[in-house]
Amino acid sequence: MATASVTKAKASPPAETAPAVEVSLPNRREFLYYIWGASIIMLTGMAGAGLIWFGLPRFKEGEFGGTFVYSGAQVTDVLPAPGAPPTSVPAGRFHLANVEGEGFLALYGVCTHLGCLPKWVITNRRFECPCHGSKFEINGKYIEGPAPRSLDRFRVTLTFADGSTASTNAAGDPIPLDGKQIVSIAVNTGARIKRPGKD
Numbered sequence: 001m002a003t004a005s006v007t008k009a010k011a012s013p014p015a016e017t018a019p020a021v022e023v024s025l026p027n028r029r030e031f032l033y034y035i036w037g038a039s040i041i042m043l044t045g046m047a048g049a050g051l052i053w054f055g056l057p058r059f060k061e062g063e064f065g066g067t068f069v070y071s072g073a074q075v076t077d078v079l080p081a082p083g084a085p086p087t088s089v090p091a092g093r094f095h096l097a098n099v100e101g102e103g104f105l106a107l108y109g110v111c112t113h114l115g116c117l118p119k120w121v122i123t124n125r126r127f128e129c130p131c132h133g134s135k136f137e138i139n140g141k142y143i144e145g146p147a148p149r150s151l152d153r154f155r156v157t158l159t160f161a162d163g164s165t166a167s168t169n170a171a172g173d174p175i176p177l178d179g180k181q182i183v184s185i186a187v188n189t190g191a192r193i194k195r196p197g198k199d
């Protein structure tokens with residue numbers, strides 16, 4: 001007679017139960033405080049970034065859109081004698097002219113017609129545009145051609161040996177030199193002065 005063998009399964013120890021973690025959710029008021037605080041931080045950060053962005057100079061010194069500064073021996077290199085041909089600075093797209101009886105000025109070297117680059121023609125003593133033939137005097141004044149107005153000018157600040165300074169006025173008129181010695185020239189290509197007409 002077969003005897004049934006009964007094997008008792010060993011009882012496993014009761015599983016340890018993890019301690020209950022209490023999660024406390026913020027109530028409605030706390031939740032609104034958090035949202036409000038995060039919004040203020042975000043807006044303050046954006047305003048700060050905007051201020052820094054506008055506060056930083058957009059253009060470096062010596063690149064078009066920024067200021068070109070010449071001092072010491074550089075002044076001699078770029079300052080034409082009265083009545084001499086203007087000095088062209090291609091990197092700044094301007095010409096420096098020392099006009100007899102008028103003074104010193106910086107001309108924007110882009111034609112006021114369709115934006116070509118007029119060149120100084122020594123034999124004719126004037127700027128001539130290669131595209132449609134507009135012509136301008138040494139001070140940028142319109143002579144003839146389809147250009148609607150004289151050449152624009154840039155704001156210049158001169159520092160003299162006696163420590164005084166002079167800057168281009170709002171109309172862009174030449175700065176009289178009156179025989180003063182210039183020790184520094186600063187041409188701001190970010191400050192273009194449009195001449196209103198053909199004068």
Ligand code: FES
Pocket residue numbers: 111112113114115116129130131132133134145146147
């Ligand atoms: S672009 Fe200079 S005359 Fe037309």
